[in-house]
Amino acid sequence: LSIRPVLSDPEKQRGRSAAVAIAALVIAAGIPLWWKTTETYRAWLPAARISELEALQLELRVEVEVVFARGTLSPEQQKKVPASRITYESCCKSKSLCLVEADHALHTLTETSCGSVVIYIIPEASALLPQDMRVYVGRSRTALLRSQVASVVGAGLPEVLAALDPQMEQVLQTMSFNHQDVTAALTDRLRPGLSTRDSLADSMRAFKSSPGYEITFSLLNPDPKHHQLHWDVEAALDAYIYPLLHKMAPVANFSVDSQILYYAVLGVNPRYDASASAYTLSADSLAHVINPVEARLGSNAASSNPVLNFLLYVPDSLHSPLIIRNDQKQEVASNAFHSPRWGGIMVYNVDGAYGNDTQFPVDIAIDMSRVMGVFLSQLRLMLGFQQTGAPPGFVLEAAGREGVAEWELDRLLWSRSVENVATASASITSLAQLLDQIANIVINDNIAQQVASAVTALQAAVAELEAGNLALALEHSREAISASERAFFDPSLLHLLYFPDDQKFAIYIPLFLPMCVPILLSLLKIFREVQQHRAEKRAKRD
Amino acid sequence: MANIIAVVCASYGLAQSVCDGEDLAERFFRSDHTNNWAVLVCTSRFWFNYRHVANTLSVYRSVKRLGIPDSHIVLMLADDMACNHRNPKPATVFSHKNMELNVYGDDVEVDYRGYEVTVENFLRVLTGRLPPSTPRSKRLLSDDHSNILIYLTGHGGNGFLKFQDSEEISNVELADAFEQMWQKRRYNELLFIIDTCQGASMYERFYSPNLMALASSQVGEDSLSHQPDLAIGVHLMDRYTFYLLEFLEDIHPASQANMNDLFKVCPKSQCVSTPGHRTDLFQRDPGSVLITDFFGSVRKVEITMETINLTVPGIPLERFGGEPHTETALAYVDQLPVAQIIHQKPKQKDWHPPDGFILGLWTLILLVFFRTYGIKHLKHIF
Numbered sequence: 024l025s026i027r028p029v030l031s032d033p034e035k036q037r038g039r040s041a042a043v044a045i046a047a048l049v050i051a052a053g054i055p056l057w058w059k060t061t062e063t064y065r066a067w068l069p070a071a072r073i074s075e076l077e078a079l080q081l082e083l084r085v086e087v088e089v090v091f092a093r094g095t096l097s098p099e100q101q102k103k104v105p106a107s108r109i110t111y112e113s114c115c116k117s118k119s120l121c122l123v124e125a126d127h128a129l130h131t132l133t134e135t136s137c138g139s140v141v142i143y144i145i146p147e148a149s150a151l152l153p154q155d156m157r158v159y160v161g162r163s164r165t166a167l168l169r170s171q172v173a174s175v176v177g178a179g180l181p182e183v184l185a186a187l188d189p190q191m192e193q194v195l196q197t198m199s200f201n202h203q204d205v206t207a208a209l210t211d212r213l214r215p216g217l218s219t220r221d222s223l224a225d226s227m228r229a230f231k232s233s234p235g236y237e238i239t240f241s242l243l244n245p246d247p248k249h250h251q252l253h254w255d256v257e258a259a260l261d262a263y264i265y266p267l268l269h270k271m272a273p274v275a276n277f278s279v280d281s282q283i284l285y286y287a288v289l290g291v292n293p294r295y296d297a298s299a300s301a302y303t304l305s306a307d308s309l310a311h312v313i314n315p316v317e318a319r320l321g322s323n324a325a326s327s328n329p330v331l332n333f334l335l336y337v338p339d340s341l342h343s344p345l346i347i348r349n350d351q352k353q354e355v356a357s358n359a360f361h362s363p364r365w366g367g368i369m370v371y372n373v374d375g376a377y378g379n380d381t382q383f384p385v386d387i388a389i390d391m392s393r394v395m396g397v398f399l400s401q402l403r404l405m406l407g408f409q410q411t412g413a414p415p416g417f418v419l420e421a422a423g424r425e426g427v428a429e430w431e432l433d434r435l436l437w438s439r440s441v442e443n444v445a446t447a448s449a450s451i452t453s454l455a456q457l458l459d460q461i462a463n464i465v466i467n468d469n470i471a472q473q474v475a476s477a478v479t480a481l482q483a484a485v486a487e488l489e490a491g492n493l494a495l496a497l498e499h500s501r502e503a504i505s506a507s508e509r510a511f512f513d514p515s516l517l518h519l520l521y522f523p524d525d526q527k528f529a530i531y532i533p534l535f536l537p538m539c540v541p542i543l544l545s546l547l548k549i550f551r552e553v554q555q556h557r558a559e560k561r562a563k564r565d
Numbered sequence: 566m567a568n569i570i571a572v573v574c575a576s577y578g579l580a581q582s583v584c585d586g587e588d589l590a591e592r593f594f595r596s597d598h599t600n601n602w603a604v605l606v607c608t609s610r611f612w613f614n615y616r617h618v619a620n621t622l623s624v625y626r627s628v629k630r631l632g633i634p635d636s637h638i639v640l641m642l643a644d645d646m647a648c649n650h651r652n653p654k655p656a657t658v659f660s661h662k663n664m665e666l667n668v669y670g671d672d673v674e675v676d677y678r679g680y681e682v683t684v685e686n687f688l689r690v691l692t693g694r695l696p697p698s699t700p701r702s703k704r705l706l707s708d709d710h711s712n713i714l715i716y717l718t719g720h721g722g723n724g725f726l727k728f729q730d731s732e733e734i735s736n737v738e739l740a741d742a743f744e745q746m747w748q749k750r751r752y753n754e755l756l757f758i759i760d761t762c763q764g765a766s767m768y769e770r771f772y773s774p775n776l777m778a779l780a781s782s783q784v785g786e787d788s789l790s791h792q793p794d795l796a797i798g799v800h801l802m803d804r805y806t807f808y809l810l811e812f813l814e815d816i817h818p819a820s821q822a823n824m825n826d827l828f829k830v831c832p833k834s835q836c837v838s839t840p841g842h843r844t845d846l847f848q849r850d851p852g853s854v855l856i857t858d859f860f861g862s863v864r865k866v867e868i869t870m871e872t873i874n875l876t877v878p879g880i881p882l883e884r885f886g887g888e889p890h891t892e893t894a895l896a897y898v899d900q901l902p903v904a905q906i907i908h909q910k911p912k913q914k915d916w917h918p919p920d921g922f923i924l925g926l927w928t929l930i931l932l933v934f935f936r937t938y939g940i941k942h943l944k945h946i947f
Contacts (some may be wrong), residue, residue: 227599227710228867263875309866311818314632322636327706349868359869364599364710367869396875424875453748461741511749514694517685523735 039552042545049542063463066471072478073455076448081441084491085199086139087191089184092146126161126420135164138433138493140198142166142191157416158194162428166194193414198430200437204409208442228363229407232442234505235276235328236406238264239366240398241320242389243287246339250373251384254335256281259391263399267426271406273497274439278323289336290315293345299354301344304370309347309360312368331405332366333398335389343374359397367401369394399426407435436497443500444484450507451477464516473510477503596854598712598753601862602705603628603638606687608719608728610644610679615658615799616790618646620718620760620806622668623660627813628714631861639690639705641677643719643729653797660802660810664794676703684734691715691742693751709750714758714859718806721761723784724769740770747773754847756859760805762787765841777847777854779827781805782838789837804836818861824851 030038135141145152145167152159152169159167168190207226230236240260244252260279268277289312293302304312322330338345347355347370361367371394377385408431413419422428451474458464480503487496605628607621625640647658647669658669677686689695690705707713719726725733746752757778759767764780771778781803782788790800791807802810808831816822828842828851844851857863 227597227865231708306866306868310864311632313864313866314634314818314862317634317636322701325700327701327704329706329708347868355868355870357869357872359872360866361869362599362864362866364708365864369869390876392875396873397869399873399875400871401869421873423873426873450749457745457748512693512695514689514696517688517692517694 039549042542042549046542046546049538063465065458065464065466066468068455068458068466068471068474069478070455072482073451073474076478076481077452079444079448079485081444081485082489083200083205083437083441084489085195086136086491087195088135088139088141089187089191090141090143092143126159126163126165126167130161130163130165135429136492136494137436138199138491138496140164140166140195140430142168142194144168144170144187152418155416156418157190159418159420160194160198160428160430161420162422162425164198164430164433166198168194197414197417197419199434204434204438205441208438209445228404229409230329230331230364230405232439232446232504233275233329234501235278235326237323237326237328237330238268238277238279238402239320239322239330239332240279240281241332241334242281242283243316243334243336244283244285245288245337246341247285247384249340249383249385250337251386252283252337252373252389253386254389254394255391259395263392263395263424263426264402266424267399267402270425270427270432271435273494274436278326278328280323282321284319287316287319293338293342299346301346302338302342304345304347305352306348306350313362313365316368329364330366331402333401334366334368335394336368336370337373337387337389338370340374344372345370346372357397357400359401361401361404364405366405367398369397403427407438409434433493436493440484440488440493440497440500443497443504444481444488447477447481447500447503447507450504450511451481454507454511458516467513467515470510470513470516473506473513477506477510480506596712596754596849596858597710598858599710599865600707601633601637601712601714601859602707603633603714603716604641604690604705605638605714605716606641606682606718608643608682608717608726610729612646612649612651613799614644614719615646615797616802617718618642618644619658619660619668619802621716622658622673623666623802623806623810624716624758624813625673626668626670627810627816628860631813631816631857632818633860633862635672635674636702637862638674639676639703640674641682641687641690642675643679643682645679651798659794659797660807664796674702680729682729684728684732684738687728687734688738688742692745693749705751707751710753711751712859713752713755715755716758716760717767718760718803721759721763721767723763724766726759726761726767736767736770739767740772743771743776744773747775754849754854754858758809760788760803764788765843768843771843771846774846775848776843777824777851778843780841781831781836783841786838805831805838805840808835813856813860816856816860818857818863820855820857822856824854824856827856 141164143165147169152167157169161167168187170187170190210226240256242252242254242256244250260281264279268279271277289304291304291308291311293304295301296303316334317332320332347358347360349355357369358371359367359369371389373387373389376387403426408427420428422431454474458466480499484496484499484503487493487499603625605621605625607617609617621640621642625638628638629635646652647656654664656669657664657667660666660668677690690703693705695704705713717726719728721727724736727733743755746755752775754775755777757768757771757776759779760781761767763782763784763786765783768776768778768780769784782805789804791802791804793800812827812830824844828840831840833839847854
């Protein structure tokens with residue numbers, strides 16, 4: 024026998040107000056509190072500026088200074104051309120000067136900033152250039168262009184320049200950048216298949232832009248019993264490699280080390296060729312040489328920078344001399360080969376240094392200049408200085424001991440800046456997209472700061488590229504890329520918060536259902552009572 | 566003479582370009598990769614999961630034999646079988662019965678071992694979001710021209726793979742991780758092999774380009790193990806990996822076998838489960854993809870044609886860096902700073918609000934107090 028408690032009206036009223044108050048508290052205070060405490064912290068990201076980056080338009084501007092030598096302009100043209108600076112270059116007058124000295128003398132006249140080009144127009148009849156050559160590109164940022172503009176009719180300044188335009192464009196495409204270079208640098212953001220095979224090969228060969236590189240020079244001596252090798256690598260690095268690396272300091276940091284490996288053998292057996300009385304390595308077998316050696320090479324555990332390896336292999340006395348043959352079975356002059364994005368190997372034969380009846384082990388000093396000549400050219404390829412074929416009629420001065428000409432460096436800086444800008448903007452936009460898609464990732468303040476600084480640096484880099492300040496543009500693009508990489512690869516952005524929907528229900532139902540059911544039921548009861556009360560009132564009235 | 570400053574502007578957006586020039590060797594362009602990486606993961610612990618460790622080690626062995634160096638392999642083993650107390654032949658992990666093939670060898674380099682093999686670490690390796698103190702050997706330092714092989718084995722189910730008996734990775738998370746790798750161009754092409762029960766469910770959700778996937782069984786099927794060894798007392802290998810290892814033993818670095826041969830490994834008659842594969846996200850035709858593109862490391866090589874003539878006589882080598890600096894004597898840092906340890910101040914612990922138990926206990930005490938002594942004492946509190 025259960026007795027239902029009979030409540031008096033004030034008690035019922037109190038009960039009703041208590042239920043409504045609790046429900047109001049739960050809804051007004053509880054739900055916002057739950058929402059706030061289960062929210063992930065997301066710092067604010069500059070979404071508008073990031074979406075601007077998706078449709079980035081790059082404008083590259085090269086400053087060109089055109090200097091007309093005496094004799095190229097007819098007197099009427101000379102009057103019409105504004106003479107802002109009249110400089111008399113006496114060196115050009117003398118016919119007995121050779122080209123290199125002329126170039127050097129010209130270089131001392133003008134101070135060229137990074138990224139700019141100076142073109143000297145010399146008269147058609149000048150004997151400075153050989154007969155069939157029209158353009159000479161020197162070691163610094165100057166070019167000599169042989170042209171005759173005196174014959175241009177109606178000659179004001181714009182017409183003279185228009186006549187020179189196609190030739191100047193060719194010079195600039197060789198010295199600064201051309202369409203292929205820029206599309207190769209932008210391969211990240213372009214659809215595949217848009218770049219030519221040559222530029223694809225260049226982009227596969229050279230390392231991608233990275234804040235630093237590690238270069239390791241190794242001497243492999245498989246036969247210490249017979250050969251005692253001495254190589255003065257420190258002096259050679261100082262003399263030949265460090266100047267190049269110092270010039271590349273605005274591009275990246277370099278760390279160089281060297282080692283000697285004993286009893287390191289190549290993975291392939293060379294075949295003896297009686298006709299050349301030497302052991303030969305064919306081009307096919309070269310691909311299998313690197314892997315067994317790489318396991319022994321080691322690398323710096325502390326940094327994650329890409330590693331370039333340059334190996335000098337001195338064959339053992341049983342397999343000397345060892346020569347490399349290319350696909351056409353011809354001997355290779357350098358006796359060296361390289362692998363894209365890895366480094367190079369040179370085979371150095373020492374059998375000529377001793378006869379059959381010497382006392383073993385023989386002390387052999389390695390000719391570092393020959394070795395470094397090969398390594399330097401391989402290093403240039405790995406770092407991104409392309410094997411540019413000169414257009415017909417051009418003479419490109421070889422870089423020689425300095426390692427790299429200034430215009431070659433400028434070329435690299437142009438493509439690196441574009442590559443950095445493209446990579447940084449790709450990182451930022453994909454990071455923003457990722458953070459949008461996954462609502463559960465925590466975005467800390469430092470990530471927001473990195474993203475903001477990356478976006479600022481990117482916009483500054485684009486502005487500098489438009490203005491033509493290459494050095495500043497490169498600096499800003501490096502800042503942008505390092506900030507964007509740090510933001511993208513921040514360890515706190517790990518997305519481990521994927522909850523399938525059924526798991527979410529399974530977590531929340533046991534917590535909220537026991538609490539919500541009484542509240543809802545009491546609210547329903549109150550609602551029904553109010554309804555009933557209203558119905559009674561209406562009935563009473565009627 | 567006059568000086569004129571001329572300005573040349575060029576605008577670049579997304580531009581078209583014409584493919585021209587075929588003068589580079591065909592060999593160079595058959596595939597786009599310049600280096601190879603491998604991430605091999607065994608996710609199970611305990612002695613009776615010996616076969617998963619043996620699976621991973623046999624793939625490791627093949628990959629090393631075909632040329633990928635240790636610096637390019639990230640090997641994750643969730644438990645140590647070779648030095649397990651229950652291993653009757655310590656320092657060995659066998660893959661064939663009668664102990665024919667010891668896949669442990671003597672130059673195994675395990676990068677993540679034991680409890681370090683977690684879902685978090687696996688995802689961190691893939692996406693590259695590792696703390697800066699991580700050494701090089703524990704990182705996947707691939708670039709946009711790397712081909713990566715990923716091999717997973719363990720216990721799995723429909724849409725998940727179990728790690729260490731305590732957590733799981735879902736196929737959505739894996740697909741998202743691969744998409745993040747693609748966004749950063751951390752791979753050129755990726756081959757994903759999984760040997761677990763219902764393995765095909767793990768590659769259902771992939772959506773990034775250049776992915777090829779193989780699994781040992783379809784959804785709803787179990788992958789079975791191959792043969793127990795009576796001396797060791799556990800099953801040594803799983804069937805799919807056993808026949809995969811047999812297939813790979815015939816491959817050498819110059820072999821021309823392609824992916825279609827790999828798809829035929831372990832048909833239903835041998836494997837009992839039906840292996841599956843997925844190639845719709847892969848751009849090249851599988852028949853033109855060599856096994857060594859993923860399992861081996863065949864380098865592209867070019868002959869160096871140009872050299873720089875540095876042998877100019879008479880010019881002495883100048884010292885570039887200035888005077889050689891004398892080296893200061895180096896000494897070890899105090900390895901065990903006892904003085905610091907003894908006089909250490911206790912660490913400032915953050916204050917936490919009282920735990921649930923304490924709160925409940927005090928609530929109970931207060932309730933009992935006020936029930937017995939009446940509600941009017943409440944005014945002493947408020």
